[in-house]
Amino acid sequence: MTTATSVTDHVPLPQLHRRLTTARLPRWAPAATAVLAIALGCAIGAGAGLQSHLQWGLIAALLFVVISYGSSAKVEGRRQARDQLATSLVWVAFILAVVPLVSLIFYTIQQGAAVVNGDFLSHSMRGVYSSGPGGGIYHALLGTIQQVGLATLMAAPIGLLTAVYLVEYGRGRLAKVVTFFVDVMTGVPSIVAGLFILSLWILALGFQYSGFAGSLALAILMIPVVVRSTEEMLKLVPNELREASYALGVPKWKTILRIVIPTAIGGIATGVMLAVARITGETAPVLMLVFVSDSINSNPFQGPQMDLPIYIWQQYAQVNNSFGYARAWGAALVLIAFVMGLNLIARGIARWRSPKSGH
Amino acid sequence: MAKRIDVSGLSAYYGATKAIEDISMTVEPRSVTAFIGPSGCGKSTFLRTLNRMHEVIPGARVEGKVLLDDENLYASNVDPVAVRRTVGMVFQRPNPFPTMSIYDNVAAGLKLAGIRKKSVLDGVVENSLKGANLWKEVSGRLNKPGAGLSGGQQQRLCIARAIAVEPQVLLMDEPCSALDPISTLAIEDLIGELKERFTIVIVTHNMQQAARVSDRTAFFNLAGVGQPGKLVELDDTQRIFSNPSVQATEDYISGRFG
Amino acid sequence: MTSSTPDSSGGRTTTTPTGSLQGNSRRGDRLFFVASAGSGILLLVIMAAIAGFLLYRSGIALSKDQTNFFTTFEWDPDNILKPSFGIAVLTFGTIVSGCIAMVLAVPLAIAIALFISHYAPRKIAQPFAYLVDLLAAVPSIVYGLWGALFLVPHLAGLTSWMNTYLGWTYIFRTTHQGAPARNLFTTGILLAIMILPIITAVSREVFRQVPRSHEEAALALGATRWEMIRTAVLPFGRPGVISASMLGLGRALGETMAVAIVLSSSNVLSLHLLDAGGGTFAQNIALKYSEAGPAGKDALMASGLVLFVITLLVNGGARLIIARRKEYSGANA
Numbered sequence: 001m002t003t004a005t006s007v008t009d010h011v012p013l014p015q016l017h018r019r020l021t022t023a024r025l026p027r028w029a030p031a032a033t034a035v036l037a038i039a040l041g042c043a044i045g046a047g048a049g050l051q052s053h054l055q056w057g058l059i060a061a062l063l064f065v066v067i068s069y070g071s072s073a074k075v076e077g078r079r080q081a082r083d084q085l086a087t088s089l090v091w092v093a094f095i096l097a098v099v100p101l102v103s104l105i106f107y108t109i110q111q112g113a114a115v116v117n118g119d120f121l122s123h124s125m126r127g128v129y130s131s132g133p134g135g136g137i138y139h140a141l142l143g144t145i146q147q148v149g150l151a152t153l154m155a156a157p158i159g160l161l162t163a164v165y166l167v168e169y170g171r172g173r174l175a176k177v178v179t180f181f182v183d184v185m186t187g188v189p190s191i192v193a194g195l196f197i198l199s200l201w202i203l204a205l206g207f208q209y210s211g212f213a214g215s216l217a218l219a220i221l222m223i224p225v226v227v228r229s230t231e232e233m234l235k236l237v238p239n240e241l242r243e244a245s246y247a248l249g250v251p252k253w254k255t256i257l258r259i260v261i262p263t264a265i266g267g268i269a270t271g272v273m274l275a276v277a278r279i280t281g282e283t284a285p286v287l288m289l290v291f292v293s294d295s296i297n298s299n300p301f302q303g304p305q306m307d308l309p310i311y312i313w314q315q316y317a318q319v320n321n322s323f324g325y326a327r328a329w330g331a332a333l334v335l336i337a338f339v340m341g342l343n344l345i346a347r348g349i350a351r352w353r354s355p356k357s358g359h
Numbered sequence: 360m361a362k363r364i365d366v367s368g369l370s371a372y373y374g375a376t377k378a379i380e381d382i383s384m385t386v387e388p389r390s391v392t393a394f395i396g397p398s399g400c401g402k403s404t405f406l407r408t409l410n411r412m413h414e415v416i417p418g419a420r421v422e423g424k425v426l427l428d429d430e431n432l433y434a435s436n437v438d439p440v441a442v443r444r445t446v447g448m449v450f451q452r453p454n455p456f457p458t459m460s461i462y463d464n465v466a467a468g469l470k471l472a473g474i475r476k477k478s479v480l481d482g483v484v485e486n487s488l489k490g491a492n493l494w495k496e497v498s499g500r501l502n503k504p505g506a507g508l509s510g511g512q513q514q515r516l517c518i519a520r521a522i523a524v525e526p527q528v529l530l531m532d533e534p535c536s537a538l539d540p541i542s543t544l545a546i547e548d549l550i551g552e553l554k555e556r557f558t559i560v561i562v563t564h565n566m567q568q569a570a571r572v573s574d575r576t577a578f579f580n581l582a583g584v585g586q587p588g589k590l591v592e593l594d595d596t597q598r599i600f601s602n603p604s605v606q607a608t609e610d611y612i613s614g615r616f617g
Numbered sequence: 618m619t620s621s622t623p624d625s626s627g628g629r630t631t632t633t634p635t636g637s638l639q640g641n642s643r644r645g646d647r648l649f650f651v652a653s654a655g656s657g658i659l660l661l662v663i664m665a666a667i668a669g670f671l672l673y674r675s676g677i678a679l680s681k682d683q684t685n686f687f688t689t690f691e692w693d694p695d696n697i698l699k700p701s702f703g704i705a706v707l708t709f710g711t712i713v714s715g716c717i718a719m720v721l722a723v724p725l726a727i728a729i730a731l732f733i734s735h736y737a738p739r740k741i742a743q744p745f746a747y748l749v750d751l752l753a754a755v756p757s758i759v760y761g762l763w764g765a766l767f768l769v770p771h772l773a774g775l776t777s778w779m780n781t782y783l784g785w786t787y788i789f790r791t792t793h794q795g796a797p798a799r800n801l802f803t804t805g806i807l808l809a810i811m812i813l814p815i816i817t818a819v820s821r822e823v824f825r826q827v828p829r830s831h832e833e834a835a836l837a838l839g840a841t842r843w844e845m846i847r848t849a850v851l852p853f854g855r856p857g858v859i860s861a862s863m864l865g866l867g868r869a870l871g872e873t874m875a876v877a878i879v880l881s882s883s884n885v886l887s888l889h890l891l892d893a894g895g896g897t898f899a900q901n902i903a904l905k906y907s908e909a910g911p912a913g914k915d916a917l918m919a920s921g922l923v924l925f926v927i928t929l930l931v932n933g934g935a936r937l938i939i940a941r942r943k944e945y946s947g948a949n950a
Contacts, residue, residue, distance in 0.1 A: 019441070020427070020430055020432065020437045020438065020441045020442055020445060021430070021434065021436045021437050021438070021441075022436070022437075022438045022441060023436075024436060024438065050774060050778065054771055054772075054774065054775060055774060055775060055778060078473075079440075079471075079473070079841055079844070080438075080440075080841065082841070082843055082844075083841035083842055083843040083844070085843075086842070086843035086846070087736065087842070087843070089728060090728045090729075090731055090732045090736050091732070091736070093724075093725050093728030093729050093732065094728070094729055094732045094737070094745075096725065097725060097729050097813060097817075098745075100768075100810050101748070101749075101752050101810070101813075101814070103763075103767065104752075104755065104759070104760070104763045104767075104810075105752075107763060107767055108759060108763065157656075158656045158659060158660070159656075160656075161652055161653040161655075161656035161657075162653070162656040162657045162659075162660055164653045165653035165654050165656060165657045166657070168653070169650060169653060169654065174654070174657065174658075175657075177661065178657040178658075178660060178661060181660060181661055181664045182660065183932065183936070184664060184929060184932070185660065185663075185664055186932075187867050187871075187928045187929060187931070187932040188667065188871075188925065188928070189867075189870065189871025189873075189898075189899060189921075189924055189925065189928055190871060190873065191871065191873045191898075191899045191902050191903060191921065191924070192667070192671070192871070192921045192924060192925045193667075195671070195902065195917065195918055195921040196666070196667045196670055196671065198906075198914070199670045199671075199674055199914075199918060200666065200670055203914065204670075220663060220667075223660060223663075227660075251643075251645055251646055252646050252649070253645045253646045253648070253649035253650075254645065256649065257649075274754075277754050278754065280756065281754075281755070281756020281757060281758065281759070282756070282757075283756070283757065283758045283873065283874040284873035284874055284899065284902075284903050287874075287903060288903075288906055309756060309758040309874070312758045312759070312762060313758060313874060313877075313878075316761075316762055316765065316878060317877075317878065325766060328762055329762070332758070332759045332762055335756055335758075335759065336755060336756070336759060339754050339755070339756060340751055340754065342754075343750070343751060343754050410837065412833065412836065412837060415832075415833065415836055417739065440839050440840070440841050441839065443836060443837055443838070443839040443840075444838070444839030445839075447837065447838070448833075448837035450830055450833065450834065450837075452830055454828070454830035454831055454833070454834045455834075456831060456834065456835075456848060456849060456852070457831070457852075457853065458852035458853060458855075459852070467835075467838060467848060468838040468839065471838060471839065471840050471844050471848070472839075517834070520834075520838065521837070521838070524838060524839065
């Protein structure tokens with residue numbers, strides 16, 4: 001047999017035969033290295049007179065990686081040292097990421113909490129001297145809710161029906177083309193969506209700046225997101241359910257409405273909520289289309305409106321003083337809370353209607 | 360090459376659950392030892408403790424000793440990575456690396472060990488594929504993805520990959536359970552050849568297979584659902600299947616339970 | 618996908634005996650089909666309209682442009698005597714800030730995704746993954762605000778340090794010391810932080826889907842954890858990571874408000890990345906549209922079209938890369 005040959009001309013490879021026991025660093029080594037690196041980093045930072053604590057941290061991180069690689073290479077050998085290097089790099093990356101992200105949240109809460117109160121939430125900027133304190137975001141909050149609500153009313157049904165088409169009917173060339181353009185649409189930069197509505201709705205058709213114009217642009221950004229997530233959810237519905245329904249003589253449209261969509265409704269709702277959260281924070285297209293207003297305008301179809309992202313922009317860029325910054329932080333906190341709230345609700349729905357729980 | 364395995368007082372846990380309890384046995388070098396027993400009796404878990412694969416599952420741990428020619432695998436200064444290089448493993452479902460060619464799959468272990476010389480790799484790949492009785496079928500398409508082979512071929516590719524790093528022991532976890540009868544036969548023939556070079560331990564659901572391929576057979580059982588699995592007896596395969604010393608073994612083999 | 622469902626005209630599946638019922642279901646089916654296919658077609662119409670309007674407006678703008686659209690630095694379309702505008706600065710700024718963002722964010726995101734999927738103790742991994750998901754939803758205007766009021770002052774030290782020790786590289790030399798760090802480098806860092814959560818979130822999901830059997834195969838060959846990740850996890854996850862990165866790049870290229878707030882805009886094309894000034898497509902549109910006349914608006918449309926084409930190319934590139942690697946994708950394993 002072939003085995004005979006392979007045994008006879010077999011040359012053992014020395015690299016493959018290692019002892020089972022190897023010298024290993026003690027378990028407390030990473031912790032000790034971290035402490036050492038931080039101490040050295042601070043010492044070097046302070047010694048060199050570096051002002052930014054960011055640099056101290058970067059030096060400490062670099063030292064941590066180098067020391068742990070070096071000690072491991074010396075004691076445990078090259079392969080272990082590489083493993084150690086990867087581990088320490090991953091941990092350093094984790095800490096590097098945590099710093100700015102946590103700082104962002106913490107800073108926003110710290111700055112915003114000082115401003116947000118009942119007055120801030122229930123008043124507009126009408127008649128408020130913008131270089132001074134006071135004023136609020138009521139008009140912007142109202143605008144955000146109206147514009148996002150209108151956009152959702154337009155985008156959700158179109159997105160949902162398109163996804164139904166792609167999953168339940170979609171064969172042939174049209175479906176392929178639609179799938180492709182959903183992808184293209186996902187990549188449309190928000191400012192381009194704004195430009196398009198500007199040139200169509202306002203320049204070509206001659207309508208005025210309004211909240212509705214903004215929601216048209218937001219709807220364009222929202223549709224592909226809804227299509228994608230709904231599509232995924234509908235695909236998860238087992239075919240057996242559809243076949244069981246057809247076997248009972250239920251027509252296709254009723255099967256879709258009564259069986260397929262209700263089965264996937266949790267996931268669909270989650271997807272829509274996440275899409276809402278995403279467009280709520282969009283500034284650029286809205287900035288071009290709803291204009292800016294300091295007073296309350298509860299009619300999204302007429303006259304300039306405000307919304308939270310533009311409010312932040314206005315307070316930062318146009319007011320541009322410490323009172324403006326404070327109001328901007330306050331609005332940012334409210335906006336983040338709004339978006340996170342939507343996310344939490346989406347997750348709640350996902351968990352509540354998750355297929356695993358069975359119903 | 361082949362080494363003796365001495366297990367004494369070994370228990371394995373998944374978190375707080377004890378999966379196997381107090382197992383002691385000896386596995387002879389250059390022989391095939393089969394583990395049989397009902398589902399959930401811990402035979403696969405036990406197999407995975409022999410090359411410290413058990414502990415890669417989060418929360419899993421092991422108590423007791425596994426001696427490989429007098430060296431305890433669970434001694435504090437033993438590197439589990441080195442253990443797995445010495446004790447190779449073949450899994451229930453064929454699992455060639457999907458992103459690699461046939462050649463790269465077989466050479467994977469060597470490349471990890473830092474062997475890069477083309478002539479060395481070529482030789483080992485050819486020998487390993489020959490050793491796994493796969494060379495004739497794939498020698499013309501070594502650069503094609505391993506995932507394109509049939510199930511039986513994939514499993515033999517995995518065996519070639521395992522023996523390429525020259526382990527001293529080869530563990531097989533139900534290697535034929537996902538294969539058709541003809542592929543199963545090919546693997547069984549292969550096991551008979553491989554035992555000239557390796558100590559082989561095989562877990563199987565199929566008692567005929569245990570009877571066909573193994574020199575010694577160990578029967579595992581559990582007292583009830585949620586109870587840890589235990590070793591009932593280990594003896595020459597012929598005795599286990601003709602005249603076992605424990606009643607439970609006979610009941611299981613004759614199909615009176617399970 | 619659906620398998621044995623009726624064809625698009627509906628009705629043919631289950632012929633119910635009663636004629637009236639059949640007619641009813643036929644009508645319902647047709648109505649439903651028309652509604653859903655109509656939505657798909659509407660979507661195509663919108664896309665066609667976007668492309669059409671941008672092309673039409675850009676045509677008008679370019680016919681008036683007295684200079685080369687691709688190589689001109691200045692942006693002065695409303696000049697009646699000599700309307701001249703070009704996208705050289707914008708192209709450079711957009712691509713450079715996008716590249717800086719990718720160089721910083723992609724390795725970091727892969728590492729963080731691996732941290733969550735393979736390294737972190739489970740008690741940390743779960744809440745941290747959740748935190749990353751929430752951060753992916755933070756609106757860009759908030760990142761911009763934080764970037765301008767927190768990041769820019771905090772990068773001053775790093776900027777002067779880089780100028781001192783890395784100035785010899787030319788790109789990290791500053792010509793005016795002490796100015797606020799409202800430059801392309803800071804913009805790149807901010808964009809990196811903004812796209813980090815989305816790349817991480819997608820990569821993490823891909824890494825989690827790596828079959829356990831592949832990981833165990835590597836471990837059983839005597840691979841260390843890092844070697845296991847290199848042989849089993851990264852190759853399997855590669856297409857997913859690439860498409861996640863491209864998604865991130867697309868966002869970075871089109872990002873408007875954060876850039877508008879942080880980068881001080883000017884008609885300068887400078888390889889000194891730490892010097893304030895420069896611009897990106899989206900920023901330029903957001904800053905210029907309000908004072909732009911009709912010609913200016915058309916010019917902005919033309920630059921918007923270029924941005925649109927660039928993002929299209931990026932997305933198409935990602936798609937190609939993924940399609941080419943399908944043979945080895947492991948989906949058939």
